[in-house]
Amino acid sequence: MYGLVERQFQKYYVEATHRRGRTGEAMLQILENRLDNVVHRLGFAFTRSQARQLVRHNHVLVNGKRVNIPSVLVKVGDKIEMKTSSREIKEVVASLAAVDKRPMASWLELDKANFAGTVKAEPVREELNEPPIREQLVVEYYSR
Numbered sequence: 001m002y003g004l005v006e007r008q009f010q011k012y013y014v015e016a017t018h019r020r021g022r023t024g025e026a027m028l029q030i031l032e033n034r035l036d037n038v039v040h041r042l043g044f045a046f047t048r049s050q051a052r053q054l055v056r057h058n059h060v061l062v063n064g065k066r067v068n069i070p071s072v073l074v075k076v077g078d079k080i081e082m083k084t085s086s087r088e089i090k091e092v093v094a095s096l097a098a099v100d101k102r103p104m105a106s107w108l109e110l111d112k113a114n115f116a117g118t119v120k121a122e123p124v125r126e127e128l129n130e131p132p133i134r135e136q137l138v139v140e141y142y143s144r
Helices: 006-017 023-032 035-042 048-056 084-088 090-097 135-142
Strands: 060-062 079-082 108-111 116-119
Touching: 006 023, 006 135, 023 035, 023 135, 035 048, 035 060, 035 079, 035 108, 035 116, 048 090, 079 084, 084 090
Parallel strands: none
Antiparallel strands: 060 079, 079 116, 108 116
16 A cells, blocks of 8 residues: 555664553554655545656645655645646646545645645544555564
């Protein structure tokens, strides 16, 4: 679903085990806080792979600075926006036009007119059920 290789996924599992709370939920929060996922959730891209490409091709700014690494973890308060020259890309315009048809995550705030969004809070587990995720099975697999 997130388009990661096994090694990256293992790294996120290990990081999640060091956080307080349930390991599965912590791992999902880490995955949701990736820049490529946030770009997708804000509606700048139809898919996560399209969002990853936008990031890799220097179309995305985080807090006013160009970031081209999709795995960067964004934090609460970070502002994600499209570069001014990238706001005319037809796929980005089409994706933003269709954003009203998709559910917006409550932990993100979109400023459609300025091609920008803000991370308001940590991701909420209850919103991450598309498709249904059984994170306990993932935790059991990696804890061996």
